[in-house]
Amino acid sequence: MIKLTQNTRVGGDETTGYSVELTKEYTVKKFVDEVVSNEGEWGSIIVNNDYSSVCKYKWGKLLSELPLDVLDKKVVSATASGGWSRMDYLLTVE
Numbered sequence: 001m002i003k004l005t006q007n008t009r010v011g012g013d014e015t016t017g018y019s020v021e022l023t024k025e026y027t028v029k030k031f032v033d034e035v036v037s038n039e040g041e042w043g044s045i046i047v048n049n050d051y052s053s054v055c056k057y058k059w060g061k062l063l064s065e066l067p068l069d070v071l072d073k074k075v076v077s078a079t080a081s082g083g084w085s086r087m088d089y090l091l092t093v094e
Helices: 028-036
Strands: 002-006 016-022 042-047 050-058 075-083 086-093
Touching (some): 028 042, 028 050, 028 075, 028 086
Antiparallel strands (some): 002 016
């Protein structure tokens, strides 16, 4: 389970930053699968701040794929930013 806790003020664009608590171990693939399972959300998932390793999702569907070489990597930590129904995740992996 992924637990979000607001850790910044709400900005002028109505978005805010979140810390992400990972209640179990995740690979990138498992993290993406869990995020995408929330059909009321859309956004991006970025791996290691590398914008060539980004996927977009919307309403329970992946709109783009991450490179295969990152899918099995272990997620070490994550942060998020968003508001309304958008949520972007930044993953740090091994």
